Amino acid sequence: MAAHRARRRSFGGLVLVLTAALAAAVFMSFSGPVAPRARAAVAAQTWSDEFDGASGRAPDATKWTLETGGSGFGNHELQYYTQSTSNAALDGQGHLVITAKKNTDTGLSCWYGPCQYTSARLNTARTFTQAYGRFEARIKIPRGQGIWPAFWMLGNDLGTVGWPNSGEIDIMENIGREPNTVHGTVHGPGYSGAGGLGSAYSLPGGRAFADDFHVFAVDWSPNSLVWSVDGITYKTLTPADTGGNKWVFDHPFFIILNLAVGGDWPGSPDASTAFPQTMTVDYVRASSSGSAPAAQPVRGIGGMCVDVAGGSDADRTPIQLHNCTGNAAQQWTVGGDGTVRALGKCLDVAGGSTADGAVVQLYTCNGTNAQKWTYSAAHDLTNVGAGKCLDATGNSSADGTRLQTWTCTGGANQKWTIG
Template sequence: MKYLLHGLVLATVCGCTASSRPTGAPGPDTSTTRLAGWQLAWSDEFELPDGSPVDPATWTHELGGDGWGNEELQYYTDGTDNAVIRGGALVMTAKSGASTHSCWYGACRYTSARLVTKGKFEPRYGRIEARIRVPAGKGMWPAFWLLGANMDNVGWPQCGEIDVMENVGHEPHEVYGSLHGDGYSNENGLITGYTVPGAPLSEAYHRYAVEWEAGAIRFYVDDVLYSTRTPADVPPGRAWAFDHPFYILLNVAVGGTWPGDPDEATHFPQTMQVDWVRAYVKS
């Protein structure tokens, strides 16, 4: 993991590789993007020895099985069973089976992981990017996103939420980028879907990014700009909630109000593999 500049702004770039790579071995990033005007400020390359937990100086595990506001089915743990470094990648695994943990619906049927940089890295603006291979199957809900660092004080959605990448498993080619704030949250959020051509997203790594500045947030997949949002998109009388520090999140949810429950065709364990997470500032 590299700390180059703990600055207030960020940026990133992505690429994809063949789906034949084994789990946890992401292969080379073949991106030809030149990040003109951007300077790497922070990154986690997940280059610790195989079997290591994530770096506690960078990430904190959030724990629990209360549904996380979406009637999700998983319990988030802090063990290497659900988040581990393997082959130069972070492997986040959702597992099924009997659990000693209690969820909102009773004994938990799934475990998974949710990682945050809260209190450790909280940028304001920049290009923020990760290279990710998502899981597959109905009921899977992987995400790479940001929450306002003031959430504990003002609550959600007033703190703001930037979803760099969300996918629901029954839509294997679709990426969603969205913004949520007071008066434009949940299904009323500023949501844009993008259909990625080629193989399903679970069969290759892709680069997911936002370029975030005062007055605009742009969403990218593999350097394709598919959405730009500005304060003009916010409902009248509502605030643009994206001009303060945010922290980064990675998680793999199972079930919930959006993806629905897994079905008999969803095989476990399912993994989200993260090659790296990077943040850039304007040069």
């Protein structure tokens, strides 16, 4: 981690928000029906925002509080956070767009004088807190020197014990000068600020996170925190890693999304930084799971295993039946978001097809219904987008039999055992 890294605690409006929320005990949980999952699936979703709504609409006030101010948030940040839909609004296509832009309002004052930038910061302190579980978001981050997007959490006792005693879990942070790297970190007593505990994750091939959406997640249990990007685990922390300091991740936390400009860690924007910059959020979800879903085989007709052909993680790699070997190409996780994953990518119906005989392949996880599956008590694995079953072509159990989707028949070639 960057040695000069500081934290952006907010000992102002956020503390007032949180204190009021605690006093009123206004903690709500949002849930909805979820399809049956396999034995290894994470537990039911407890809260989510899919950001459905008309273009230009403000974020749902029953889920989010928009913070305001230009205090620098403990890090000498340069933005003023507003409640304006010019800084945080739905785009009408199922996304929340947080926009950082140059300020034109001469009435806004920041810690350093007239504010140079405006942006948005949202939290769930008044509406949703949870201890343990899976917390994830699918986000397309912005880019540029001095730009600092984040998806993170703070303990609900911030208003009484202060930071860092309340604890902080940074699920994803990026600083613009590191376009292909994100950071996952925790802060607590004795391991805060530059001493925070965590790790960085970089995309292969030097790709930039700003070029596409990615799923950022943490799986939190009483004795561990596990970070992942697009289903690939890159860091696990346990109480033993705190060097004898107190493990404070044992009580409810709330969620925060924000897009900062400048600050001690990223530095200030420069001539290369274009404005406006946008952080586009496809969804934020929480489930009651306490750990990452276990990777395990999926067996079909003849006891054969669902296998990624050639063990390749390339997009469009076919999925087939193969003798069970126990290798990574046959280890699948069934997530609370409906995805079935191996090698860091998702089980996908090619082209989102709803036709019988559609090819099933491995593909970069993108949140579409072509990558969402339900597993029934009858052992059917059904694609949500097509409403059709995972099927071994030709009712065959031979090595190399390709998998497809087909109208559900109840046949043996459509029955799957997970684990």
